[in-house]
Amino acid sequence: MARKKFNLVLILFALLLHGTISHVNAQEECDSLKLIENLDKSKALFSSDPEKSIKQTNFFLEKARSCNFRRVCAIALKNIGLAHYNQGDYISALDYWNKSLDIFTEINDLAGVANIQNNFGTIYFNQGDDVNALDYYLKALKTAETIKDTLRIVTTCINIGGVYSNKSGTKNKSVEFYLRALPLSELIKDNEAIGTVCVNIGEYYLEKALLDTALYYFNKSLIAFEGSEHVPYTLINIGKVYLKRGDFDSAIRFQTEALNLATELDSKNDVALSLIGLAESLEAKGDFQKALEYYTKARKISMEIGANYQLKSSYQGLSKINAALGDYKNAYENQLLLMAIKDTIFTLDAEKKIGTLQFSFDLYKKEQDLLEKQEQIRRQKLVRNGFIGGFAVVLLFAGVFLSQRNRISKEKKRSEELLLNILPEETAEELKATGQAKAKSFESVSVMFTDFKNFTQASELLSAEQLVEEINRCYSAFDTIITRYGLHHATDIVAAALELQAFIEENKRLRISENLPFFELRLGIHTGPVVAGVVGSKKFAYDIWGDTVNTASRMESSGAVGRVNISATTYELIKHRFRCTPRGKIEAKNKGEIEMFFVEGPAA
DSSP: OOOTTTHHHHHTTTTTOOOOOOOTTTTTGGGGHHHHHHHHHHHHTTOHHHOOOOOHHHHHHHHHTTTTOOHHHHHHHHHHHHHHHHOHHHHHHHHHHHHHHHHHTTOOOOOOOHHHHHHHHHHHTTTTOOHHHHHHHHHHHHHHTTTTTTOOOHHHHHHHHHHHHSGGGGGGHHHHHHHHHHHHHHHHHHHHHHHHHHHHHHHHHHHHTTTHHHHHHHHHHHTTTTTTHHHHHHHHHHHHHHHHHHHHHHHHHHHHHHHHHHHHOOOOOHHHHHHHHHHHHHHHTHHHHHHHHHHHHHHHHHHHHTTTTHHHHHHOOOHHHHTTTOOHHHHHHHHHHHHHHHHHHHHHHHHHHHHHHHHHHHHHHHHHHHHHHHHHHHHHHHHHHHHHHHHHHHHHHEEEHHHHHHHHHHHHHHHHHHHHHSSSSHHHHHHHHSOOEEEEEEEEEEEEEEESSSSSHHHHSSOHHHHHHHHHHHHHHHHHHHHHTTTTTTTHHHHHHHHHHHHHHHHHHHHHTTOOOOEEEEEEEEEEEEEEEEEEESSOEEEEEEEHHHHHHHHHHOTTTTTTTEEHHHHHTTTTTTEEEEEEEETTTTTEEEEEEEEEEEEE
């Protein structure tokens, strides 16, 4: 688990001028440096009192506007955006940062431009939108290189490495950017950057089983992090190296040192990780009783802090140790808990993907609200001019008013159509009427899962713009196909699925002829009962839950590229309309054996 600290730290480092002042007199009100100092002072309240910080910063923003200090205005807008970011209000943060970016661009302050571009990338990274995150990070890197800003080049390279390390197929690219950042971070003697880069590089080589190289970078990280709260994490990784070498005593020594230091720092996440590392080393050494003790402690702390991945490792270790000690009852119970936590992690990953869609929808709504406000201002101006200019202007206004009203009506209709793409009509109406929607059970719902194959390889060979363009082309085609079939019955979904595969296959042939990377598709469908409802009160998302969803996902992962894989339940609903080939019972992850069928095409 790479420690990509700079994805969050990055927002804070730019445009800081430290200093305090107790009062601002009349002469100093138009002193831009004093205003910046006061902005810096208000930033100290971001964590403790963000609302007060925003209020103070708005006060200084108005003073900067009255004095026409454009750069100070840009910094103030950036700071207000950061306060909203700290509150988790990403939409408002983007709104203020866009305004800040406009000013920085206008006054040609490239350092400010790079800062905002990085901030955009961080928001998209946090939302799980790696494509947009990478796009903004690369823009920030280009800007930082233009002005030869070493610190921004370092932090941006670390951020880009963080994006690439998210997927196994692009981890080699992440190391390229980490290695690029390392000598620069050493040049400016930034120990946190050095430690972060080295621990990430070390983890890459540890995963590749290049243990001497991994240990070299972990030791560099340990030196850089000396005296900081990051030391336990590096010690844990050094312990892993010795565990892979089979030097169990050294592994236990480093993991114990990490545990003691993490406990002293009250870093519960590192405590859980070091307990798991100790347990794994003791298990490998054959000390099962002691390993059982540490896995049990790790499970307890992981449950306290909600660390699902650590909890997964704890259950897995406990199940193995219980079985080795002949305690099959507890081994079975921990295996069940392991399966449950895996499903929880899967559900959280799915929710994150839905959250990305919701984030895009919220952005769209924000744009529409802004458009409507602009139109209201224009109408007010036209009304005022109508009274001044007389009856002829009033008549002109009436025509414009009707035109704008029709335009706003169309935009409102577009917003409602977008809402209906996310929510069922009945749920959308219930939300608009009451502000909430009750969860409902459905006895029979067909759920389709799709997954692009070759996505990682394509992302390595295409620029960010080309990748987004290709994804958009595929998604637009998918939308068109799905809209055409309506999806009221399992037969509609299967028909649409066959056409989706046909589109991807035709697109593959076209891109091969143009010597371009291409996507392939795995697709699975299962039918069964689900519970559906809206979660969240402000940033709502419509989701479905139940074993049917998990089984549908297994249909996809257990299928084959270019084929439509369905369960026996779905087969019974569509067999009169489609030719299918039985596959027999296939082992599906965490589900046992499931009877599956490939759909070949419409029945003769």
